[in-house]
Amino acid sequence: MTHTLTAPCSYQEDIKKSRFAAYAAPVSSVDEAMRFFAEHSDFEATHNCWAYRIGQEYRFNDDGEPGGTAGRPILQAIEGQDMDRVAVLVVRWYGGIKLGAGGLVRAYGGCAANCLRLGDRTEIVDLATVTCTCGFADLALLKSRLVQAGAVISQEDFNEDGVALCFTVPRSVAGDLEVTVANITRGRSAWDVVS
The missing domain is CATH 3.30.230.30 (Impact, N-terminal domain)
Structure with a gap:
């Protein structure tokens, strides 16, 4: 540590x-x-x-x-x-x-x-910067799960298809969180670890 x-x-x-x-x-x-x-x-x-x-x-x-x-x-x-x-x-x-x-x-x-x-x-917690997208209907639940995982949302961009989020999250939980996001959005989310 x-x-x-x-x-x-x-x-x-x-x-x-x-x-x-x-x-x-x-x-x-x-x-x-x-x-x-x-x-x-x-x-x-x-x-x-x-x-x-x-x-x-x-x-x-x-x-x-x-x-x-x-x-x-x-x-x-x-x-x-x-x-x-x-x-x-x-x-x-x-x-x-x-x-x-x-x-x-x-x-x-x-x-x-x-x-x-x-x-x-x-x-010192090793943080990953992640971008992901979701539909409007999934946003509230998704944001709730992000906060529970220790993520800090830095940007939200709304468009006609839904929302693009940029956030940091402890790297140790990023993999599990990706699975959670895929389950919430029924596989319709895009997930990209930027750094």
């Missing part, structure tokens, strides 16, 4: 005199993630390290920390909590004590994980 954040969140802690501040937010595109990093980075800080995961796309940045000690642990924190469509930035102000590679991995990954734990989350 994959989750995303419902709203931005933050977390801060001091580790051996270095201050770490983590900022996390739900994002739906790479551009949105990069805007989030630009808006929350502190260019007076020593390092602004980040990672995001959006479906199969992911990226991370160590921003001058030794390779693999900052961005990758942030990404691992995202993946370790089964999160998706999330961007996490961890800002570090160096306090004069070196943490070593293991210490950096624990600090960046731990700060990111704590930030994500504090955030409100919601399950």
